[in-house]
Amino acid sequence: MNLLVTGGAGYIGSHTCVELLRAGFEPVVVDNLSNSKMEAIRRVERIAGRKLVFYRADIRDRTAMRDIMARHGTMAVIHFAGLKAVGESVAEPLLYYDNNVAGTISLCGAMADAGVKRMVNIGADMGFEGVVALNEALRRPLEASSDYAEGINAFFDNRKPVFRGK
Ligand SMILES: NC(=O)c1ccc[n+]([C@@H]2O[C@H](COP(=O)([O-])OP(=O)(O)OC[C@H]3O[C@@H](n4cnc5c(N)ncnc54)[C@H](O)[C@@H]3O)[C@@H](O)[C@H]2O)c1
DSSP, X not given: OEEEEETTTSHHHHHHHHHHHHTTOEEEEEEOOSSOOHHHHHHHXXXXXXXXXXXXXXXXXXXXXXXXXXXXXXXXXXXXXXXXXXXXXXXXXXXXXXXXXXXXXXXHHHHHHHTOOOEEEOOOOTTOXXXXXXXXXXXXXXXXXXXXXXXXXXXXXXXXOOXXXX
C-alpha cells in the first residue's frame, strides 16, 4: 500500500518509516527539512535495507502535495509534519498557526483534490487549541510537569499559562 508520510525525516516520522518499510509498505516521504536532515532518510534506508521515495516539499504547497499523491497512488496519509517547540510556539504563535493549522488544512485540501480519504494525524498540537482539547480531555488534570501540560491546564482553566522558562 502506498502511504504518504509527512515529516518523515523527523524523529517520529523516520522511525515510523523504518517500520513501514520493514512491514512491506511503500512510504513516500514529504518533508521540508526545516527541522531535520537528509541524513535521516539515508539512515532509514540503511537500517531497513530498502530505498525510500523522498520529496523536499512543504505541506502548505497544495499543488505539490496533490501531484505527489496522484503520482504515487497514495491510499492514506500519516501526518507528522509540524513545528513542536513549546517556547517557540509562544514566542512565534503566527508561525505555528501558519505551519501547523494552515498546513494541515492545505494538506487536507490536497488530499481531497487527489481523492485520498484516510489520514492518521499524530498530533501537531502546537497552535491547535481545539485539537489539544479533544486529545487531552480524558487525561485532565495533567500534572503540571512541563510547559506543555501547563499550556493545556491553562486552556481548560481559561487563564493565561505561566511558563517556567519565561
Ligand atoms: N516527539 C514527541 O514526543 C511527540 C509527542 C507527541 C506528539 N508529537 C507530534 O508529532 C509530530 C512529529 O514530532 P517529531 O518529534 O517527530 O518532530 P520533528 O521536528 O522531529 O519532525 C517533524 C518534521 O516535520 C517537518 N516539517 C515541519 N513543518 C513542515 C512543513 N510545513 N512541511 C513539510 N515538513 C515539515 C520537519 O522538517 C521535521 O522533519 C509533531 O507534530 C509533534 O507535535 C511529538
